[in-house]
Amino acid sequence: MTHPFQPKSSNYAVELNGCTKEFATPGGGSYFAVRDIDLKVEPGRFVSIVGPTGSGKSTILNMAAGLLNPSEGTVHSFGEPVHGVNRRASYMFQQDALLPWKSVIDNVSLGLTMAGVSKAEAYDESRRWLEKVGLKNFADRYPHQLSGGMRKRTAVAQAWIVNPDILLMDEPFSALDVQTRQIMENELLQLWQESDKAVVFITHDLDEAIALSDEVVILGAGLGSTVVGSYEIDIPRPRDLLDIRDDPKFVELHREIWGRLKVEVSKTYESAREEEESDAA
Amino acid sequence: MTVAPASKNTQRSPLRKDRDPAVAQRPKRKRSEASNFSIRMGQLALAAVVLGAWELLGRVGVIDPFFFPLPSDILLTVWVWISSGFVFPHLWITLQESVLAFLTGAAAGLVLGFLLARVRFLERLLDPFLQMFNALPRVVLAPIFLLWFGLGIWSKVAFGFTLVFFIVFFNTLEGVKSVDRVLVDNAKMLGASEKQLLRHVFIPSALTWIFSSLHISVGFAITGAVVGEYLGASAGVGYAIAQAQGVFDTKGVFAGMFILMFVVLIIDLLVNRLERHLLRWRPVRSS
Numbered sequence: 357m358t359h360p361f362q363p364k365s366s367n368y369a370v371e372l373n374g375c376t377k378e379f380a381t382p383g384g385g386s387y388f389a390v391r392d393i394d395l396k397v398e399p400g401r402f403v404s405i406v407g408p409t410g411s412g413k414s415t416i417l418n419m420a421a422g423l424l425n426p427s428e429g430t431v432h433s434f435g436e437p438v439h440g441v442n443r444r445a446s447y448m449f450q451q452d453a454l455l456p457w458k459s460v461i462d463n464v465s466l467g468l469t470m471a472g473v474s475k476a477e478a479y480d481e482s483r484r485w486l487e488k489v490g491l492k493n494f495a496d497r498y499p500h501q502l503s504g505g506m507r508k509r510t511a512v513a514q515a516w517i518v519n520p521d522i523l524l525m526d527e528p529f530s531a532l533d534v535q536t537r538q539i540m541e542n543e544l545l546q547l548w549q550e551s552d553k554a555v556v557f558i559t560h561d562l563d564e565a566i567a568l569s570d571e572v573v574i575l576g577a578g579l580g581s582t583v584v585g586s587y588e589i590d591i592p593r594p595r596d597l598l599d600i601r602d603d604p605k606f607v608e609l610h611r612e613i614w615g616r617l618k619v620e621v622s623k624t625y626e627s628a629r630e631e632e633e634s635d636a637a
Numbered sequence: 638m639t640v641a642p643a644s645k646n647t648q649r650s651p652l653r654k655d656r657d658p659a660v661a662q663r664p665k666r667k668r669s670e671a672s673n674f675s676i677r678m679g680q681l682a683l684a685a686v687v688l689g690a691w692e693l694l695g696r697v698g699v700i701d702p703f704f705f706p707l708p709s710d711i712l713l714t715v716w717v718w719i720s721s722g723f724v725f726p727h728l729w730i731t732l733q734e735s736v737l738a739f740l741t742g743a744a745a746g747l748v749l750g751f752l753l754a755r756v757r758f759l760e761r762l763l764d765p766f767l768q769m770f771n772a773l774p775r776v777v778l779a780p781i782f783l784l785w786f787g788l789g790i791w792s793k794v795a796f797g798f799t800l801v802f803f804i805v806f807f808n809t810l811e812g813v814k815s816v817d818r819v820l821v822d823n824a825k826m827l828g829a830s831e832k833q834l835l836r837h838v839f840i841p842s843a844l845t846w847i848f849s850s851l852h853i854s855v856g857f858a859i860t861g862a863v864v865g866e867y868l869g870a871s872a873g874v875g876y877a878i879a880q881a882q883g884v885f886d887t888k889g890v891f892a893g894m895f896i897l898m899f900v901v902l903i904i905d906l907l908v909n910r911l912e913r914h915l916l917r918w919r920p921v922r923s924s
Contacts, residue, residue: 453823457841457918467827500920
């Protein structure tokens with residue numbers, strides 16, 4: 357946990373203090389998804405959260421977004437407590453979240469039109485964004501007529517057009533093939549470098565996390581997990597993601613962080629196997 | 638008339654399939670186009686064989702033309718009813734009743750469906766009562782409606798209303814509740830108010846469910862009108878059928894049936910058109 361400087365607590369774009377989330381089970385019991393999460397994201401920083409499956413990564417993001425209320429602890433955004441949806445954040449979901457009954461341009465302009473911007477203005481702005489993400493000839497298509505990569509580009513435009521201060525991304529590219537994914541990561545990084553937005557990026561792919569981020573946060577294994585480590589990624593920017601995996605600094609950081617993550621991943625694997633065995637017995 | 642809950646269930650599985658683009662796009666386009674013509678010819682042949690056999694067996698006396706009038710006679714009666722203009726006032730009354738029953742029933746079903754799906758408290762409060770009314774075989778309401786609203790069209794409208802309302806209501810409720818969570822969250826993150834959520838997410842999403850119920854509820858609206866007329870009325874196709882039955886005119890009964898059948902088919906075609914327009918964002922299923 358080494359921060360180069362410690363801004364006043366009110367300056368963090370996202371600040372989770374001692375956040376615990378407990379979910380009720382249908383049987384009447386309950387379980388902890390995450391426990392005692394402390395997460396501080398400064399404005400303009402790119403922070404990735406990496407953890408084994410089932411470690412509650414999405415829960416953390418949903419708390420930061422205001423879609424979930426923590427059972428304990430507080431969530432602040434730019435000094436303001438988050439009640440209900442975090443108005444300064446956009447969210448990119450892992451699944452397809454475009455409205456299937458709206459054309460590409462209607463999907464992209466949705467955030468603006470709902471905020472009361474006139475349709476003509478919203479369309480102009482949407483066209484600019486569609487051009488930026490390389491979809492200017494697809495404005496009138498419906499989402500089901502696009503490839504997976506194109507849908508993600510549309511989602512990027514949809515999330516960025518409202519000019520949020522924070523971008524919350526939940527494994528946004530996990531459904532894409534490796535090549536498309538690298539291209540999308542590159543484009544994302546480019547967009548982000550031109551902006552001053554804070555990004556909280558969730559992934560289970562350590563390569564992706566190191567390549568993109570300023571900071572990588574590692575979550576522990578299993579239910580009720582918490583932050584077990586935080587690493588500063590000081591690879592200089594701008595980075596070229598297509599070659600970064602050969603960078604000696606990248607290799608070194610990868611070895612160091614993987615050493616920690618490996619422990620958690622194998623814990624998850626062990627407990628899954630034990631459960632299977634006890635089920636079988 | 639009590640099939641409403643059952644039909645609600647049977648619609649569910651095919652609808653789900655349609656939503657999945659991978660499944661929906663599977664039909665092989667080329668083959669179906671090539672065989673379209675032969676299918677039509679087969680259908681014509683099938684109809685000709687059945688009607689021909691019916692006619693033939695009637696003429697040689699194997700089946701009694703009193704109970705099963707010859708197709709040619711039925712056709713003739715249909716023609717007489719149409720050419721003399723006898724059937725049109727009746728048809729007009731029946732359609733009026735159906736349209737009114739459909740509009741009021743669908744509107745009430747939609748409003749209450751959306752309301753209960755969005756306000757959990759109301760749903761839990763009203764659920765047992767709605768279940769009770771739905772469990773009631775609706776035909777038994779017809780006599781009481783006749784007493785309340787008289788022999789005119791309003792007793793049939795009320796009867797059709799009870800049929801249409803529950804189908805639309807249950808489908809709307811289910812449609813709104815089954816909206817993809819991610820779509821709602823995404824719209825919320827983009828700043829949607831409750832009203833905007835309804836307009837941009839819930840209503841379009843529930844439309845597929847509502848439309849599958851529209852097909853059935855249009856049919857039920859007409860059923861309600863005809864059955865109501867049959868039980869007691871002074872006009873309408875159901876009344877005409879009841880009159881024909883009263884004088885043992887089976888040809889007239891069958892003629893009324895055929896006319897109703899074609900009217901419902903035409904209406905269903907129009908509903909299909911509307912559905913295709915409103916759901917044009919969905920992946921094309923076939924053809």
